[in-house]
Amino acid sequence: MLNEENNSLVLDRDVVARLKDAMQAGPDELLTFLQDPAADIVKAAIRNPLINESHVLTLLKGRDLHEDILRAIWNSRIAKDNHPIKVAIAHHPATSAAHLSEVLPFLYLFDLATLCALPGIAHDQKIAAERAIIRRLPTTPLGNKIALAHRATAAVVEQLLKEADSRVMAACLDNTQLKEGMLFQFLRSAASTPETISMIARHPRWKNMPSLKHAILTNPKTPLIWFTQWLKDLKFTEIRNIYNSQRLSQVQRREVQTELKRRGGSR
Structure with missing residues (x-):
């Protein structure tokens, strides 16, 4: 029993030391801590004041991150005013729909369009991004609407059709996502x-x-x-x-x- 307690105490001290090292590591050492299999060590490294965009984007390239790591990044100082990090979080397959809904308002219109077209994007993530685009359409400049109509997903193109602007319509008609049924409904509408x-x-x-x-x-x-x-x-x-x-x-x-x-x- 005493040996188990001593081993536990040594282990706890080791963890505390690693957490401290992760938070105080220099820029070159940080990547090692960010790749640690222990989530607590990674989260400690994220709180390191020397962490930079490059460190975080490298971390976000890992496809097996847990949601709590993504949350730690989102809540970190480095992510607060960093657009590329916000985009990378939105693109990550482990980002939940609830978390994504917090990120989407910080993305640009064409960030959202790119997100919708990502291979393998989850259905609920795609729908959330499409809805975010549609909510912005009333205040989107004409030129951006035209550019969006060329590349948008079916749901967004269908919404753009309803505006009945001939300049936007021309781009919608060339979009491969446009479906015959959408045009039929448009032609039957006011x-x-x-x-x-x-x-x-x-x-x-x-x-x-x-x-x-x-x-x-x-x-x-x-x-x-x-x-x-x-x-x-x-x-x-x-x-x-x-x-x-x-x-x-x-x-x-x-x-x-x-x-x-x-x-x-x-x-």
């Missing part, structure tokens, strides 16, 4: 305008999709040039179905009647 409808109608990727053609032909805001051009390419039964839509404007309905009569049919 947000669509003659200009944005025309952009979709002439876009090489979207103009030949049947569902979008139907949505354009049953949108009362569709410019007549597209309406009459596409109407002539439809089958007789398709034109009858268009006529039965309750969304047509009076001018569009007259055009349908004219086309039906031209083909020898009636309404």
Whole structure:
């Protein structure tokens, strides 16, 4: 029993000495303490006043860090005003969704976009980053919205579409994350305008999709040039179905009647 107590006392003294060394180590020695398998030693090294950005970013490259280490970094003096460290914490796979929600407000808009596109990002982390981007959109400058529309994820692109700005729309239409269903919903919404409808109608990727053609032909805001051009390419039964839509404007309905009569049919 006495030997066990003595061994424990020696062990405790050794741990205390290592903790003290970690907190007082010079810059070159710090990396050794930051790589220690004992979490308490690493956290003591993080509190070392000589720790710098390079030390912390090297530590954050380790993929097997525990959440408490990430918390210790986040709460440290060095992380307080250091943007690269905040970004590295956000990118780390061990950062929990709750912790990430604290970090996201400190990231720039395109930091968030990059985070969403990271390979292997957890679903809840991606959603949190997307929501952070969407919350900022009302105050985001137009140029940034256009740049974002080129690279954003599907959820963000869908939100950008709702703004119905033709300058942003052009970038959205070229984004590979944009889905046909999103455009269909946009064309069926009050947000669509003659200009944005025309952009979709002439876009090489979207103009030949049947569902979008139907949505354009049953949108009362569709410019007549597209309406009459596409109407002539439809089958007789398709034109009858268009006529039965309750969304047509009076001018569009007259055009349908004219086309039906031209083909020898009636309404």
